[in-house]
Amino acid sequence: NAGVTQTPKFRVLKTGQSMTLLCAQDMNHEYMYWYRQDPGMGLRLIHYSVGEGTTAKGEVPDGYNVSRLKKQNFLLGLESAAPSQTSVYFCASSFTGELFFGEGSRLTVL
Amino acid sequence: AQSVTQPDIHITVSEGASLELRCNYSYGATPYLFWYVQSPGQGLQLLLKYFSGDTLVQGIKGFEAEFKRSQSSFNLRKPSVHWSDAAEYFCAVKNSGYALNFGKGTSLLVTP
Numbered sequence: 001n002a003g004v005t006q007t008p009k010f011r012v013l014k015t016g017q018s019m020t021l022l023c024a025q026d027m028n029h030e031y032m033y034w035y036r037q038d039p040g041m042g043l044r045l046i047h048y049s050v051g052e053g054t055t056a057k058g059e060v061p062d063g064y065n066v067s068r069l070k071k072q073n074f075l076l077g078l079e080s081a082a083p084s085q086t087s088v089y090f091c092a093s094s095f096t097g098e099l100f101f102g103e104g105s106r107l108t109v110l
Numbered sequence: 111a112q113s114v115t116q117p118d119i120h121i122t123v124s125e126g127a128s129l130e131l132r133c134n135y136s137y138g139a140t141p142y143l144f145w146y147v148q149s150p151g152q153g154l155q156l157l158l159k160y161f162s163g164d165t166l167v168q169g170i171k172g173f174e175a176e177f178k179r180s181q182s183s184f185n186l187r188k189p190s191v192h193w194s195d196a197a198e199y200f201c202a203v204k205n206s207g208y209a210l211n212f213g214k215g216t217s218l219l220v221t222p
Contacts, residue, residue, distance in 0.1 A: 017173050033209055042212040043154075045211075048209050056207075058209065
């Protein structure tokens with residue numbers, strides 16, 4: 001049972017480039033989330049989804065877009081990367097409140 | 111808005127000593143509270159959770175936490191720390207939507 005899988009695990013971008021992070025879960029969870037983790041800041045919610053075809057903004061949504069075309073997948077996109085988006089990104093899914101996390105994707109924007 | 115505060119950024123404990131990590135929450139109703147642990151380079155793993163009922167909650171790896179409404183606290187404890195417990199610990203509260211709000215974390219260092 002894979003749980004929550006994130007790809008890629010590492011990526012280096014130049015300012016202005018675009019990219020997509022993919023999150024896949026095999027637990028049939030309705031809710032999925034994207035958080036970013038920065039030193040001393042804890043985890044901050046970027047966007048979340050309460051079901052297939054739905055998305056909503058979290059605490060720090062600017063500069064990101066998301067899509068949930070299939071229940072098991074939640075994509076996080078950066079259209080024009082900025083150095084301030086250098087971070088570790090975590091995807092999570094849930095059914096009853098407890099979140100299950102992926103192992104993270106480390107993104108560096110030069 | 112629902113929030114949590116972890117007053118200690120870093121804590122150092124000797125192996126075999128007891129541990130208490132503090133967490134204070136801000137929430138009007140009965141909160142759903144969680145403690146997660148993150149080892150270096152890893153994702154977050156749930157240690158324990160409180161939804162209702164018994165205010166002393168047992169978790170994995172020998173951890174427990176006590177919900178105290180009068181103090182708005184949900185402190186994590188372990189009677190005897192092992193070197194493998196060195197990690198980052200996060201307290202979280204379920205917000206009025208569908209997500210968790212996390213504290214900024216406490217980094218635990220275990221010395222021989």
